[in-house]
Amino acid sequence: MVTAVLSLGGIGLLSAVALGVAAKRFAVEVDPRELALLELLPGVNCGACGFAGCSGYARALVKGEVPPDLCPPGGNDVAVKLANILGVTATLSEPQVAVVFCQGDNRKTKTKFRYLGMADCVAAQRLADGPKLCPGGCLGLGSCERACPFGAIEMTADGLAVISRELCTGCRKCVAACPRQVIRMIPLSATVQVLCNSHDSGTLVRKYCSIGCIACQICVKTAPEAYRVDERLAVVISNQYDEAVPAVAKCPTHCIRDFHDGYPEGSSFSPPRPNAA
Amino acid sequence: MAMFLTTFPGGLHPPELKLTARQPVEACPLPDQLVVPLSQHIGAPAIACVTVGQKVGKGEVIAQAKGFVSVPVHAPTSGEVVALEPRPHPQGRFLPAVVIRPDGADTWVDSLVPADPATLSVEDMVERIRAAGVVGMGGATFPTHVKLTPPVDKPISTLLINGVECEPYLTSDHRLMLEEPARLLAGIALVRRILGADRVVIGIEANKPDAIALLTEKCAGLDIEVVPLAVKYPQGSEKQLIQALNGREVPSGGLPMDVGVVVQNVATLAAVADAVIEGKPLIERICTVTGPAVTSPKNLRIRIGTPLSHLVGICGGMRDVPGKIILGGPMMGMAQLSLEVPATKGTSGVLLLRTADVSFAPEGPCIRCARCVHGCPVRLAPTTIAACVRLERFADAEQWHAMDCIECGSCSYICPAGLPLVQAIRHAKATILARRRR
Numbered sequence: 001m002v003t004a005v006l007s008l009g010g011i012g013l014l015s016a017v018a019l020g021v022a023a024k025r026f027a028v029e030v031d032p033r034e035l036a037l038l039e040l041l042p043g044v045n046c047g048a049c050g051f052a053g054c055s056g057y058a059r060a061l062v063k064g065e066v067p068p069d070l071c072p073p074g075g076n077d078v079a080v081k082l083a084n085i086l087g088v089t090a091t092l093s094e095p096q097v098a099v100v101f102c103q104g105d106n107r108k109t110k111t112k113f114r115y116l117g118m119a120d121c122v123a124a125q126r127l128a129d130g131p132k133l134c135p136g137g138c139l140g141l142g143s144c145e146r147a148c149p150f151g152a153i154e155m156t157a158d159g160l161a162v163i164s165r166e167l168c169t170g171c172r173k174c175v176a177a178c179p180r181q182v183i184r185m186i187p188l189s190a191t192v193q194v195l196c197n198s199h200d201s202g203t204l205v206r207k208y209c210s211i212g213c214i215a216c217q218i219c220v221k222t223a224p225e226a227y228r229v230d231e232r233l234a235v236v237i238s239n240q241y242d243e244a245v246p247a248v249a250k251c252p253t254h255c256i257r258d259f260h261d262g263y264p265e266g267s268s269f270s271p272p273r274p275n276a277a
Numbered sequence: 278m279a280m281f282l283t284t285f286p287g288g289l290h291p292p293e294l295k296l297t298a299r300q301p302v303e304a305c306p307l308p309d310q311l312v313v314p315l316s317q318h319i320g321a322p323a324i325a326c327v328t329v330g331q332k333v334g335k336g337e338v339i340a341q342a343k344g345f346v347s348v349p350v351h352a353p354t355s356g357e358v359v360a361l362e363p364r365p366h367p368q369g370r371f372l373p374a375v376v377i378r379p380d381g382a383d384t385w386v387d388s389l390v391p392a393d394p395a396t397l398s399v400e401d402m403v404e405r406i407r408a409a410g411v412v413g414m415g416g417a418t419f420p421t422h423v424k425l426t427p428p429v430d431k432p433i434s435t436l437l438i439n440g441v442e443c444e445p446y447l448t449s450d451h452r453l454m455l456e457e458p459a460r461l462l463a464g465i466a467l468v469r470r471i472l473g474a475d476r477v478v479i480g481i482e483a484n485k486p487d488a489i490a491l492l493t494e495k496c497a498g499l500d501i502e503v504v505p506l507a508v509k510y511p512q513g514s515e516k517q518l519i520q521a522l523n524g525r526e527v528p529s530g531g532l533p534m535d536v537g538v539v540v541q542n543v544a545t546l547a548a549v550a551d552a553v554i555e556g557k558p559l560i561e562r563i564c565t566v567t568g569p570a571v572t573s574p575k576n577l578r579i580r581i582g583t584p585l586s587h588l589v590g591i592c593g594g595m596r597d598v599p600g601k602i603i604l605g606g607p608m609m610g611m612a613q614l615s616l617e618v619p620a621t622k623g624t625s626g627v628l629l630l631r632t633a634d635v636s637f638a639p640e641g642p643c644i645r646c647a648r649c650v651h652g653c654p655v656r657l658a659p660t661t662i663a664a665c666v667r668l669e670r671f672a673d674a675e676q677w678h679a680m681d682c683i684e685c686g687s688c689s690y691i692c693p694a695g696l697p698l699v700q701a702i703r704h705a706k707a708t709i710l711a712r713r714r715r
Contacts, residue, residue: 128369
């Protein structure tokens with residue numbers, strides 16, 4: 001018994017010494033600033049900066065290869081802190097959020113055929129351009145929801161993706177996951193948006209969707225400084241969001257959304273607080 | 278005898294349901310409008326060379342081929358071009374088509390040049406086939422002239438004739454073999470000369486004994502073997518047919534010419550005979566209009582571009598609201614959005630199922646029964662590839678040889694959990710190809 005304790009203890013002691021020596025002798029030199037930067041980064045490894053993970057970005061930052069404002073989840077706060085450590089100035093930019101430019105869930109939009117395949121938007125889009133009659137609308141199979149590292153996307157019971165403006169960090173993973181480019185980035189201050197992605201004519205849109213833009217120009221007539229119609233689809237002109245509000249109630253198909261009033265129907269997200277938006 | 282018929286490993290035997298096997302081919306009257314899509318073949322779509330209002334003769338070129346892997350498209354009858362616009366296409370999209378209103382005279386264009394094949398060189402014959410717009414009529418619609426010009430380092434020793442017709446319901450190839458053996462044999466002789474093939478084998482599933490007997494008799498003394506094959510799906514798939522008839526497996530990622538073989542469908546060979554000898558373009562084909570929702574299923578000789586609604590009308594209309602409209606057979610055919618789409622060069626059949634015949638069961642969990650693995654004629658593990666796809670691990674799917682899938686649908690058919698296995702593998706193939714291009 002004593003022999004066993006001694007021999008095992010001895011092996012342990014020897015190994016500890018060997019490891020200790022190795023740790024000193026073969027230590028990898030890490031710039032302390034890199035560790036400090038890594039500490040500041042959100043650590044979700046979303047890849048929005050263009051690197052495989054936060055550590056890659058931290059390494060590139062220390063080498064001075066990239067600016068400190070590439071981390072959308074960190075936002076301006078993190079950019080400033082990173083810049084302070086590196087001794088540079090960060091260019092501050094307005095935070096961006098992703099928005100699904102569609103409110104046509106399965107009850108509001110008609111389909112071409114009954115889809116019984118894989119629950120994957122890209123796979124569904126490859127089958128005759130997807131089951132929805134609308135060529136631009138949300139397919140509702142949740143590819144963006146699965147791509148989101150922050151749990152900021154929910155699928156409503158009727159199959160519509162809704163993105164929380166509070167949880168979204170602007171990493172753009174959902175933008176890449178969507179086969180129909182119905183998710184786009186907008187500044188957080190853009191509180192009024194025309195949530196439709198169909199450039200079809202109004203007559204056609206009316207045939208398949210009850211909440212799509214029919215390019216009737218009523219919003220343009222109500223608030224000419226805030227709206228224009230591009231290729232049969234109304235858009236809100238940048239920075240004219242307050243001016244755009246009066247037209248929200250006038251839209252005959254209710255496709256203009258003021259995010260102060262809450263999210264599209266069926267969403268469980270609570271309306272964004274005025275100061276958050 | 279049946280036990281020892283040659284075949285390939287894997288596969289399965291769905292109900293044959295050949296309702297129209299004994300129905301002689303009937304000529305289908307011309308519809309009011311023919312919608313001729315410019316994309317009826319694999320490869321670049323043809324480019325229209327007619328204008329709205331132009332009068333065209335039967336067989337006149339209405340669209341020119343674009344590039345080598347492409348074929349021209351011809352007017353299926355004489356008449357007037359009334360529109361040149363996107364129309365519903367069997368692929369489920371609106372694609373450009375030439376719409377022709379028949380004048381009823383059905384007069385051939387006078388530029389057709391019959392020829393004596395004995396005086397034609399191999400190159401001349403291949404050019405006549407290309408100019409006639411001949412494509413693989415078994416359903417894949419690959420331009421035939423491309424298949425007939427293999428690279429010089431791939432000598433072709435064997436010509437296999439595909440008279441298998443393993444899809445349930447379809448009988449168009451069966452009827453062609455029974456009713457027009459002379460056209461078929463003329464086509465075989467021409468293609469044999471073009472390829473310089475020593476061995477010619479016609480493979481026919483053993484459920485068509487009349488066709489086997491007839492062709493055996495007609496081929497006597499012509500150095501053409503007629504081989505009955507086990508009744509098993511997908512026996513008519515090119516690579517599986519080669520395995521059954523030639524005992525050789527086409528290597529992963531390879532083509533039949535890698536094992537010295539070219540496979541041609543019987544309907545294609547008949548079209549080749551018309552093209553080379555008579556100079557006639559491919560403007561008609563035999564099509565089986567069938568299924569439990571059709572009042573009187575028939576084999577029809579149809580013009581390319583005939584809307585499906587017209588075909589169904591000729592067959593006495595529908596006896597029930599269709600639950601599914603399929604172009605081709607039930608295993609590999611393409612579901613259609615409406616009867617507005619036209620029949621194309623690859624339309625071997627139109628199948629109308631009732632709602633009661635279609636399974637709408639949602640997919641369940643995989644129970645690891647491995648029926649898909651046993652059924653796969655390429656010996657893949659469909660459930661594993663589908664799992665990789667679900668996890669978006671497309672590189673892993675490629676390692677599991679997703680690219681070798683022939684999309685025969687055996688795995689989806691046999692899966693007791695109703696998993697969309699073929700869709701998952703097709704999705705993997707498309708994604709892998711897209712990533713390679715990047």
